Amino acid sequence: MRRIADIKYASAVLQWDQETYLPPMGAAFRGRQIATLSEIGHELFVKPSFGQLLRTLAEGNDLTGAELRNVQLTLEDYSKLEKYPSSFVRKMSEATSAAYHAWIEARRENSFKVFENKLEALVSLKKEEAQLLGFENHPYDALLNEFEKGATVAWLDGLFNDLKQPLGSLLSQILDRPAPEDGFLKQYFDKDAQWQLGLELLKIIGFNFKAGRQDISEHPFTTNFSAQDVRVTTRIDEHDFASMVWSCLHEGGHGLYEQGLPVDQYGLPRGEFCSLGIHESQSRLWENCVGRSESFIKYIMPLVKQYFPQLENINSHGLFAAVNKVQPSLIRTESDELTYHFHVMIRYEIEKKLIGGSLPVREIPEYWNSLYQELLGVAVPDDKSGCLQDIHWSHGSFGYFPTYTLGSLYAAQFYDSIGKSYPDLDQKIGAGNFGSIHQWLQSNVYQYGRNFTSGELCNKVTGSPLQLEYFQRYITEKYSHVYQMPI
Amino acid sequence: MRRIADIKYASAVLQWDQETYLPPMGAAFRGRQIATLSEIGHELFVKPSFGQLLRTLAEGNDLTGAELRNVQLTLEDYSKLEKYPSSFVRKMSEATSAAYHAWIEARRENSFKVFENKLEALVSLKKEEAQLLGFENHPYDALLNEFEKGATVAWLDGLFNDLKQPLGSLLSQILDRPAPEDGFLKQYFDKDAQWQLGLELLKIIGFNFKAGRQDISEHPFTTNFSAQDVRVTTRIDEHDFASMVWSCLHEGGHGLYEQGLPVDQYGLPRGEFCSLGIHESQSRLWENCVGRSESFIKYIMPLVKQYFPQLENINSHGLFAAVNKVQPSLIRTESDELTYHFHVMIRYEIEKKLIGGSLPVREIPEYWNSLYQELLGVAVPDDKSGCLQDIHWSHGSFGYFPTYTLGSLYAAQFYDSIGKSYPDLDQKIGAGNFGSIHQWLQSNVYQYGRNFTSGELCNKVTGSPLQLEYFQRYITEKYSHVYQMPI
Known part of the structure; x- marks a missing residue:
């Protein structure tokens, strides 16, 4: 092996x-x-x-x-x-x-x-x-199982169905409120300063540079050659501040997981990650639950201003609100924490029907565009910003997309458990103290490698199978705060 | 294959x-x-x-x-x-x-x-x-043959013997003359500017950055993953100007060879380099014959001064003389074009006797030190700057060192042929026009890959087997000029 x-x-x-x-x-x-x-x-x-x-x-x-x-x-x-x-x-x-x-x-x-x-x-x-x-039931189940062991159409249909309504209603509420100001994120931000800030942020969240490194690539990704050599990459857009910062935290979350896998299980299943959904939960936990929280942003604000004096007049609540702005859009990878899941549902629906045989390939663009109109209220102007935007199908990866949503759901449920273990979690984050989160993730997620399925792991360490309520509560609390709405 | x-x-x-x-x-x-x-x-x-x-x-x-x-x-x-x-x-x-x-x-x-x-x-x-x-004759022959097909003790004994006397007498003449001023090479030279200059120099000599790149490593080296992906490395010492520049040209020469090997022979012997001696001839040809010539230095002088205004008052003859200063020393890798070969001869003598059985391993330090005294007139103060300085023996590479000297000899003989093909070679170099050199090397060295042995190749493309006279003439002419001595 x-x-x-x-x-x-x-x-x-x-x-x-x-x-x-x-x-x-x-x-x-x-x-x-x-x-x-x-x-x-x-x-x-x-x-x-x-x-x-x-x-x-x-x-x-x-x-x-x-x-x-x-x-x-x-x-x-x-x-x-x-x-x-x-x-x-x-x-x-x-x-x-x-x-x-x-x-x-x-x-x-x-x-x-x-x-x-x-x-x-x-x-x-x-x-x-x-x-x-x-x-057993649906041919798409066999493909889903390749990316997330145990995932089925029956289960995901229920999950997405239960998610669609509350997310939709939260979205309409949000769109009725004034949007946070985020124009300042699109100033000029020097490349080298962004690079340095990215490295600092990775250090802050605990990425070990003795057992890994960061480089530049066109599309950010994380890979590893052992738990002691984990490579994250980032890209830098000089006219977009948020893109690099939260992408670093996202890949950093993936990287922390891989650095935490048991070294002595090199090459063995117990030394591998649990599932794509769990891997994604780790990136989203650090990018979103931690990284887009007001406490975290308050903590990094002095550092941010040190690198970027042009943000001198922005306070941490302003940055917090800006990077949590909700905006229905055409492109999945640029979307916010809420509308993201509609992008996933659309791809899930299409894949399910393609593999089930009820949607001919030639009808994809029309169906794609109608779903974007229905779920996100956006008109797709052309195929490039529509059904040609993702690389996944061209790789034959059918069944992959749902793991992105599962990642957010697992992240919220894990994060809820972490919060229960450490009631002063927010203060800890505000003080830049991430030891408790590391400890929890190490002993509840990292150490097990692929020993359990994602479902088993979730049940074991949070006390219940995957449930929507954690993500719903997390996202409702966040956006009530950002958009100053009653919960 | x-x-x-x-x-x-x-x-x-x-x-x-x-x-x-x-x-x-x-x-x-x-x-x-x-x-x-x-x-x-x-x-x-x-x-x-x-x-x-x-x-x-x-x-x-x-x-x-x-x-x-x-x-x-x-x-x-x-x-x-x-x-x-x-x-x-x-x-x-x-x-x-x-x-x-x-x-x-x-x-x-x-x-x-x-x-x-x-x-x-x-x-x-x-x-x-x-x-x-x-x-057939000496057990060391079998090991020499691994690094340079056909090389034998009988042949190398003759070669080194014929080399020792004229090099020694040239060295004494040189040491009787005033040494060129080279203190200005040891000023502070900014790392980033050195890096940029190194890249410019590689471009100038024709290294193709679409089919290769340069990076930093502790010890400079060249490697390739096909003729279309050749990696050279360099290191930068902020208190030594010459180290990076001529190391870049050296590795660049190796790199040009590898980029010139026939792409369609990937994985086959005809797509491989001829021998270590020939590989080294390519690095030395660019580093020394071209790179340490007065015409080349005249050509790059404006660029050098653009990056390093601290050299404003140095003229190209001054830089030429400084980087051709001869100085017997302890460390092979830091030595000049003349004394270098004494370092090689010492290792050759020791290896030959070790493998032949006439020198016990425990006597290496004493023998090493006595040879340094005899050939270079330097006293070795300790093992680290003596017989422990090279990595080769620890890798089991016995028979490798002679290829360094062979490289210089082949380089001089090839360079002589290039000069015969292009009588205005010096003017071409002074004008930054290296096309003729590339053309000659491509059609006389690169294209053949490993098709011929080094001896066969030399005979075929220069009209005679390897002969000392070319190197002797090259080095005598250079140092007569540097040290203003009659030939």
């Missing part, structure tokens, strides 16, 4: 370099180097002798509980991979490569039509994949 | 990252990741089925000349690796790892004694390796 991990992490180094430092002409050979490592890692994993070994170990009595769990989880992965005929793997790899290039081209031409055929082929393969993997 | 190359280059990316960006705690897992990639690359290469394929191809009639050459060279590597029993490979890997750590420790304690036992074990394994590889 550790040998396979070495290869997987080597491939991650090559991908990190590709996003940060690769000279342009290096791209072609880099592509084949990464592909070769993936193949070799895959070949080592799917060896029948390895499967036999796993089954022998799983059935024996020689292992400790922790060892057995590692074997069981590995066997789970192994059994899943066994279901893919190699001809299918090849077809899928070709189809995603074609779809990705078609998507790039379609964006350039601002036309979904250019993407349509390749996406159609990919969707049909994803349906085939659902059949290969197997499911 | 390309699959193996992918793994080899992936490992090179991990090593490059290790020297440039790796956070300190990442070192342990990075070590095992690199080790795993090496193992996998090795396993793929030594498969008996691969050897069988190579032999079938080599004996058949189906290949073009170029294809056949690739097969023959690969078979040569394969047959060599076949000679190593896996038990020997493991012993060697353990011994070098132990020796490396002992060397680090010995340097810290400034005591060769701490290194002695591990080095002894390593030398005894290197003797065993020489027997495994086989040789």
Whole structure:
């Protein structure tokens, strides 16, 4: 397992370099180097002798509980991979490569039509994949399960349904109130000063620079090559202050999780993250629950003004309100904590119908645009700012989007538990003291790695399964404060 | 072969990252990741089925000349690796790892004694390796051949012997003359300005930043992950102007070679560099023949003064003389173009006697110190600035050092041929026009990759085998000019 991990992490180094430092002409050979490592890692994993070994170990009595769990989880992965005929793997790899290039081209031409055929082929393969993997009720369940073990259409339908109404009504209330002033966020902010501030913020929240680093990339991301080498990236827009700051905190949250995973479980499931939803809960907890709180902003305000004297006349409540402004918009990645989830619901609805067979690929733009009108009240002017905006489908990632919303929900529920453990949490944050949060996350989330599913973990550490009320309460309290509305 | 190359280059990316960006705690897992990639690359290469394929191809009639050459060279590597029993490979890997750590420790304690036992074990394994590889006359020949195909004790003894007398007499002449003023090189030179100047110089000599980049590392080096992704590194000493500038030109010369190797031969011998000696000839040609010439310095002088107004009162002859100052010293890597070769000869003598069995490891310090006294007239005060200064032995690299001198000799001989092809070479350089040099190197060195041995290449493109007279003439002319002596 550790040998396979070495290869997987080597491939991650090559991908990190590709996003940060690769000279342009290096791209072609880099592509084949990464592909070769993936193949070799895959070949080592799917060896029948390895499967036999796993089954022998799983059935024996020689292992400790922790060892057995590692074997069981590995066997789970192994059994899943066994279901893919190699001809299918090849077809899928070709189809995603074609779809990705078609998507790039379609964006350039601002036309979904250019993407349509390749996406159609990919969707049909994803349906085939659902059949290969197997499911009980809905074929989309099989794909959801790949990104968030145990997630199903039945569960998510209920969750999104219960979320839609309260979020919608909160949104209308908000839109009736005067919007906070946020024009000052769009002044000129020097690149180097932003970079330095970003590093300071990562240090403040506890990111360990002896076991990680930050670099610049076009799209911010976090990756790791062991729990002792975690790389976060950021991008800097000199005319947008908030973008870099809260993106740093977001990636920093992912990074803290990866630095907290058990080092001695390198290469083993218990050394891996729990699920995408839980990973996202960690980024959102630091970006939003902590980072967009008034106490946190009060704490960092002197530092912010030291780097940016142009914000001298802004007080911390003003910055707090500005970075929590709600504004229905076209683009998911630029949206606020509230409307974000409508973007996710729209993609979920579309994916579910695509995989279920009730929505033909050619009708995506029309359906997409009607949902944006219905849920967010915005008119989509073209495909590029509509259904071509996300890279996910071109990668064949159907079932990924819901994990973003799950991340916010888990974050709110975890954060509620942290607040119960430390009633003076707000004062602690205001004083820049994050030790208690680290301690809670370390002993309740990080240390378990992939030992539990996200559902099991949530139940174990918060005392109940995932429930909407925590997020609802969190978001209602926040926006009542920002928009000065009665709760 | 390309699959193996992918793994080899992936490992090179991990090593490059290790020297440039790796956070300190990442070192342990990075070590095992690199080790795993090496193992996998090795396993793929030594498969008996691969050897069988190579032999079938080599004996058949189906290949073009170029294809056949690739097969023959690969078979040569394969047959060599076949000679190593896996038990020997493991012993060697353990011994070098132990020796490396002992060397680090010995340097810290400034005591060769701490290194002695591990080095002894390593030398005894290197003797065993020489027997495994086989040789005609001297066991050291087998090791020399690993770094420079065809190099032998008989040949190098003659070469060094013929070099020692004229270099020694030139050195005494020089030491009788007043030394050029070079104190101004040791002022304060801002780091960022040095970095920018380094990038400009790389651009000036033609390094392609679309197919490569420069970064900072503790020890400057060049590596590549294809001919289209070549990474050079530099280090910056804020109290030494010359160190960064000529190190950039040196690594830039290595980098130009790697960028010039045939892209379509990726992973094949014809896509690899010829030999270490030829690689070093490329760095020295740009660093010394071009870079330390008065024409080149005249050309870059305005740029230098633009970055460093503190050099306003220095003229180009003054800078030329300063960076060509000859000074016998203790440390090889800091020495000038003349005394450098005495450092190499000393290491060569010691290695030859160690592998030949006439020098016990424990006597290295005494012998080292006596040779420094004899050849350079300097007294070695301690082991750290003496026989512990180089990393090579701790890596098991016996036979490497001579390639440094060979590099200078090949550079001078190539440069002589370039000068014959372009009689106005000096004017071209003075005008910043390096196209002719590139063209000559591309068609006489780069394009052949590893197709010829260094000896064959030299003969083919300069019309004669390696001869001392070119270097002697080059160095005599340079220093007569610097020291205003009659030739």
